Amino acid sequence: NELLLEVEDLHVEFRTSDGVANVLNGVGYSVHAGETLAVLGESGSGKSVTAQTVMGILDMPPGVITAGAVRWRGEDLLTASEERRREVRGSEIAMIFQDALSALNPVFTVGFQIEEQLRVRLGMSKKDARKRAIELLDTVRIPAAERRIKDYPHQFSGGMRQRAMIAMSLALDPDLLIADEPTTALDVTVQAQIMDLLGEIQAERKMGLVLITHDLGVVAEVADRIAVMYAGRIVEQADVVELFRAPAHPYTAALMDSLPRLDLKGQTLETIKGLPPSLLDIPPGCPFHPRCKRAEARCSEEVPPPHGIGFGRTSACHFAEEVVNSRA
Ligand code: SF4
Ligand code: MG
Incomplete structure (x- = not known):
């Protein structure tokens, strides 16, 4: 299927009175026609800012795009004229919001x-x-x-x-729809109806769909691929089946372990200790290391770059292969 959207190594900072917030630190993903990509992450992980940058509706200032590209059918939108961007907005890429x-x-x-x-x-x-x-x-x-x-x-x-x-x-x-937490404000029954509707419309029109959500539960049924975001980075990207079979990043694993499961009665759900970092002061090395159960000395020094681990998956963990094997 046709490659529609390519976000490449996107860096965005917010220059605030408290200092520079590093909101996006090298985000990359792609979406093909007829495909649903779920972008999963806690609030503040950068999922909405990435979408706003794609749409050209990021508040600038305080937002500043310091590096990267947003390619729409091969055309870089970040360097396109405002007129061209307005043309693309709505008629080629449309967006819906939580509210x-x-x-x-x-x-x-x-x-x-x-x-x-x-x-x-x-x-x-x-x-x-x-x-x-x-x-x-x-x-x-x-x-x-x-x-x-x-x-x-x-x-x-x-x-x-x-x-x-x-x-x-x-x-x-539009050929691509970006849905930013489209069901978060709704009750559970209505949420399911809206998700079904989006899924049907997407399939019927062979649109690309970017589904932004903080809810791993929503993702399993509708997504083809998942990009997991943390502190302005994509820490894991995988086919949905592969990801649910075995996560390849400790953060994804922790999210899964905090998800209630119907087949396990009387389970104790594990919550992830601590809080996501302040984007004004992201920890050195792996940004997840203060919360990571698997962390070693190297994790607080070396930033793990996203790397391929087969099946078109990427993980930004030094020990991705071990993590995925231990969970498989
Ligand atoms: Fe945890 Fe280290 Fe992997 Fe980061 S690189 S997720 S701290 S094990
Ligand atoms: Mg948001």
């Missing part, structure tokens, strides 16, 4: 917001735009679309708003 209320404009009807994109960006007539907007609401399974299209965002439930935002993101028929 649909902030993405939707409260003073306009849901229908108007979808139709406006179709009229302004695609030059559709009012009538055609209305027809297409109703189709889009149908696609995301909003019942009685012809009536609900005249509602304002606040008249929708949380789940329906999320569907409306998905409909809006599909209006220009």
Whole structure:
């Protein structure tokens, strides 16, 4: 399948009054058409900032891109004109967010917001735009679309708003959708429905999907590949089956051990000790070493670069091979 997005060695700092926060420290991933990449990490690990950099919506300043490339079908977006970036945004790469209320404009009807994109960006007539907007609401399974299209965002439930935002993101028929914690604010049942919907839409349209989440549980069912982020780095990248079979990084292993399992009754869940580091003061060597059960002396001195360990996997641990073998 076609290679759509390539993020390469991306470095981003935030220059704050407290000093320089090293928010991204060499992030790289790629997404092909028809593929779902889950980007997994705790809050502050850099998953949203990476997405915002890809979309060209990073707040600059305080954000500064100090190195790296974002290639869209081979074209570097970081050096592209603002006009070209606006073209790509929405019509080729679209993004949805955790909070649909902030993405939707409260003073306009849901229908108007979808139709406006179709009229302004695609030059559709009012009538055609209305027809297409109703189709889009149908696609995301909003019942009685012809009536609900005249509602304002606040008249929708949380789940329906999320569907409306998905409909809006599909209006220009993007090839890649970036979903930043799209279900985090919803209750569990609605979460599952929205994830199913995203999965179906992705498969039907053979879109690329980047699913940003802090929830390893969500990832297993929908992702083809997973990139695990920690302190502005990707510490492990693997096919989902391989990763669940045996993690190749102690951080991934720790995340898995803190996941409740249905097949183990009366288990004690292990939590990861300590907190993620401050990005103003990332520990030397492996950034995970103060929390790592496997750490050795070398870990606080040498930064482990991501390296291939077979099956298209990478791990940024000095002992990746041992870790994966011990868990297999
Ligand atoms: Fe742990 Fe060392 Fe591997 Fe880092 S490099 S994850 S500290 S074992
Ligand atoms: Mg975030």
